[in-house]
Amino acid sequence: MIIAREMIRFGAGLPDRVIAHLKLLDGDHGGFPIDRLQHCLQTATRAHRDGRDEGYVIMALLHDIGDTLGTYNHPDIAAAMIRPFVSQELHWICEQHGAFQGYYFFHHLGWDRNVRDRFRGHPHFEACAEFCEKYDQAAFDPAYDTAPLEFFEPMLRRVMARPINGIYSAMSQAE
Template sequence: MKTVNFTEMKNGTKEDYELLEKFEKNFERQTADRVLNYLSKQNTTLEGYKITRLEHSLQAATRAFKNKESDEMVVATLLHDIGDDLAPMNHSQYAASILRPYVSERTYWIVLHHGLFQTYYSAHHLGGDRNARDKFKDHKYYQDTIDFCEKYDQCSFDPDYKSMTLDDFKPLVKKIFAKEPYYYL
């Protein structure tokens, strides 16, 4: 395989960067496959839950699909907790950063903030402020994020719920990740 000539980026040539751009575009086109592969391996759970992380994601996405949400919202719902393993203290931001180039500002904002909004259901039991989300009360996506948590996230821990499979969602994931990016940073 051809490689660049430099060992320090500042010494790269136009040809070096054109080569890298070609490889990076090809790599980027495979993002959906990498995301699906990673998600498929989330078949364990944190102690105490009745279902796996994968099943939670499938339940939430199935609910969004059945509610006729947009394709990007179904995919975002499927991936909303993908950061749980690697970034448990900021999983929402992790998931949102993966989705950001491919989804609208609204969908990005919902995923970015769902972790805080989800504490509405638990914080008061642990001495926290269940209304911490209210600092965003005047934001245009505040109610959308409340609705996301209520309809898709907080209710998707049921071991008896019949979810769609990850294979059912593959075409939607591939479709969303094949879109021309909205954002680059």
């Protein structure tokens, strides 16, 4: 009971820890015209303004949160973070967006821009291609009217309030 109580208490602070980690992206341009935090905010703003639900918007907000820790696998980090809180489709989009985003720039690096084709036929292929086309690859505009992080905090707190997937989902729904 002590462990369960402490886990619930610690879990309640997850949104605050996620927000703190997002802030680490502030000022990290990585060669882009805007920093990584602004890119995440802009991606989420575009998805929100397009009428996407909160789970989608939060996936868009966090899709590149792993950039600071996973230079070579940032989508895996973001996908692992959101998995308990979003649908399988949103998890898959987040997990695979790196391969799909490569369509827009890999060829400039001498790489195969069509690496995403290995997923062709997957039920979420088109959804991931759409995410990258409409939101991710478009979100590098320094002039875009981007919502601030504070705008997304209530959404983040609602989405991360209770896991809907994984081993802890049954426990959180039983409370």
